[in-house]
Amino acid sequence: MFRNIWLKELKEQLYTWKGTLWLVISSLVFSLISYLLLTDKELSLLDQTEMMWMLAKVIIGIGLLIISIDASSIISNEFEKETAESLFLSPIKMKDFVLGKLLASLSMWFFIFIVSIPYILVTSAGTKLFFPFLIYVFLLGTIGVLGFIMLIFAISLLFRSSKNTLTTSLIILLALAVPSLFSTTLKNNSFANVLSKVNPVDNIFSSLDNVLVDYQTSLLQNGQFIFPLVLFCLIAFIFLVYASKRFKRAGVVKHE
Amino acid sequence: MNNTKRLLILGVLGSLLILGMVYAYAENQTVSQPLTISIISEKALSGTAGDFTTVNAQISNSGSQPLNDITTYISLVDESNKMPVDLEDWSAEKGLFIGTIDAGQTLPLNWKVHFVKAGKYSLIIVAETAGQEMPQVSSIVYFTVKPKLNLNPGQVLPVALGTPIFVLFIMLLLNYRRNAYKSN
């Protein structure tokens, strides 16, 4: 049954201009950034591996931003557009509802990833890092996006408002993304170190640095970054389960 | 000897002393001048943005005394914008230290420079000797860095232009097919 919800959401993304716009904007951003980076590389202002690392961060950053916007409304819209009641009057289960929507949001990330493949190819030309680049952007991006989707879904089930969910999600994303942009000098104290180790965005960027700049491409060498990401997903999942239970207790339709 | 004669002798001696001191002072100033710096790689200085080149120069001590603790460095000015260039961007920020240069000795100086931006520039080399108030500078060398005109670095243009167009095409095709289905 979750497949029906998944397909419905996918179709909505593809047939309304929402999905088109996001994918075209993503590819335009990737085009601009990769052109700029390759021009800098031509001028020897940038090492190729540094260039690849920057592009990898942009791909995942764009993915996280677009998915945050999508996930903020994909559940809340059912309540705002008053379609939730009809849906829950069918034999659909809560877990199918959430799973279908989760897969739809994740699918949007997959589309963004597929759009990024030509850029990954062209920027890694001449190195042996095309496959590690591709695999780690996919792996880290998917785990990171999954965690964010579950977190945002939980917020959505509690707020039932896309505006409030979107605002909260973007604040969380900014709060996690901004410290990861600080230079290593600014992160040279124990407090910043601890924050860095638990921050999922920081872990994604650090792992990409490890793979692309330091050539540490094995999973074992990146375990220290992947493990906190998986933990983040687990915490987000627990929060989602809690929010689902609260939602069921409050009822599909809240008394106004 | 009467007092007048004594005074005269003292006056002459005093004048000679003052003259000697002035001469010695002037001589001292002239002693810092024996350092000459010349840039010998003027032709290598022209290039294209993105290139790396080496500025070759030499420093000579044409004086009669050795000179110690000399620091030499490059100074670069953007003639188009009339402002000094940040040498760190050009990888030329390092100073070269000379412990001692003997009298009559000539030592080589070289800096690797990365042409970062196109434009017109002027370059001098400065040498500061410890204890001396006035640095020694080379003559100014003017050079031009040509812009790198590659519109398709790393063959990115087909991807950068083609991918958004392709994505838009696919999405439009999907929507067209759906609309065609709806009207049937």
Add this chain to the structure above:
Amino acid sequence: MKTIISVINLTKSYGSIKAVDGLNLEIAEGDFFGFLGPNGAGKTTTIRMLTGIIEPDDGKITIAGNIYPNLKPILNMIGVVPESRGFYEWMTAKEYLLFFAQLYNIPCPHKKIDELLGKVNLSERKNSAIATFSRGMKQRLGLARALVNDPKILFLDEPTLGLDPQGQEEIQNLLKQLNKNGVTIFLSSHQLNEVSNLCSRVAIINKGRLVAQGTISELQKKTNLAGSLKDIFLALTNNNHV
């Protein structure tokens, strides 16, 4: 006649407001049951509790032998036209019904959907986006969706709201036909003419409490009024009558 819906002492509060207060109802299989009340009387809250959308605070609900909270099995045998009238506006009418047919695992859904669209007079617009539908067309589509799983019990919350007289008559005829075929219908409506035309039995609720229940002649006897359902309704719901 076998009781298909039984409600005993049903209660629901929202804070200090008692939306439904000790409601007792009995609906027999095959009944065409009218559920009346002024605005805010608790009609929609009652339907939502019966269909499992919200949890009651107290009381017992039995539907087709299933006792609350185990009402999940009834979802396959009920159809509901709820108060919320939202649709997936980007879908066509056919896509919309197909989506719900797939949720119910209806075999050969395309044929079924074409039949339903014919019954609600939307065949010509089956491939049009719902966003282009009028209010009345959306009402009819909502009814078609409620019928997609061939329900045994139909809960209708103002099904003819927004329809023109012709549209209302078409729907009423459809409902009569369904009831004739054995479908139990629970109709909540403000259209007193419609209720008196269609319903065999009626319940009137006011401020969350049942005011009266029975056939129209039983209600006339109770109120000592020989008038229409409207007169009975007004008499029973005016001045806080409980």
